[in-house]
Amino acid sequence: MGLRGHSAFQPSAVAEKALIISHEAVNGEYRHMRLACNAVAAGAAPGQFFQLLCPAPPGEAPFLRRPMSVYGADPATGTVEFLYKVTGAGTRGLAMLGVGDQLDILGPLGQGFTLDPAWRHIVAVGRGAGLATLAPLARAARAQGIGVTAILSARRPELVVSEAQFRAQGAEVLAVTESDGTSSPAYVERQLRALTAAGRCDAFFTCGSARLLRLQQDLAREFGLPGQVALEQQMACGLGICFCCVRDFQVEGRTLHKRVCWDGPVFDLLEAVA
Known part of the structure; x- marks a missing residue:
């Protein structure tokens, strides 16, 4: 089964300052962040991503937003989740944020996965x-x-x-x-x-x-x-x-x-x- 609608795909994205409601280390390399967000963001499909405006760590200045794939999205609770590894200035800035802080997110963006109902x-x-x-x-x-x-x-x-x-x-x-x-x-x-x-x-x-x-x-x-x-x-x-x-x-x-x-x-x- 091919991916449908790629050439005609138009994103429906919203920019907002989402509230961080949990943020913790998963292991020695990865961190898990969960945010309260608008209905559009909470409706993100598997495979889509967001552009995150990461804060600047001391002495660094990440210029562009960082793309990050959706780890979880739940319209019922109005939340979106990200799992990331600290590898550069942007993710070092993310790691500084705590519960109660806000993060500027833009999304959901991109073409996600497609499931064929005929598959078992x-x-x-x-x-x-x-x-x-x-x-x-x-x-x-x-x-x-x-x-x-x-x-x-x-x-x-x-x-x-x-x-x-x-x-x-x-x-x-x-x-x-x-x-x-x-x-x-x-x-x-x-x-x-x-x-x-x-x-x-x-x-x-x-x-x-x-x-x-x-x-x-x-x-x-x-x-x-x-x-x-x-x-x-x-x-x-x-x-x-x-x-x-x-x-x-x-x-x-x-x-x-x-x-x-x-x-x-x-x-x-x-x-x-x-």
Whole structure:
């Protein structure tokens, strides 16, 4: 199944100062932030992202907003969530914020994941921060009666994130890590082939690793399966205006240039150039 409506997609985004209602460390690298927000933001779909106006840490001056994928969104409670790793000036500024502070957010933006009601079971494979992007899929799939198997990759067991979110929605979870030697493409390939042989993979979903993307592309071609990938990319405007996030894609034998923020960040698995 291809992704519908990419060329005609128009974002419905709102800028607001959202109130931080929880903000805590998940492990030694990742932090989880939950904000009270407007109805538009709380209706963000899995795979969409926000542009965050991060405060400046002492001695630093992040100039642009930072794109961040949705980790959770709940219209019933009017909340949106982000899971992030502190890696630069922007995220260092985010880490300074506490409960009761406000954060200027713009979103939701971009094209999210698409689920086919005919699917009975999907497989989500991600690594690092890509696990935050994939996590909302579990809730959306469960709402449509679609089962999920999640393969979560990290350097060490304590750095695996989103496992609780997947399990809470009834997903089967397999954590693979470098420290125990299970995160190699060869090991993951064996797991994916077993799931496919058992009829438990109607589509692949992935984010966060070029090696895992290439592996799933090969298997998707071999077995004739569809798939989607959420691409991680540096952005400036996030609105398709500046063209700084353009990447190459292979579409029906042609190389096309697409903007990750506008045409994506979710794309057909086989069109992405890893």
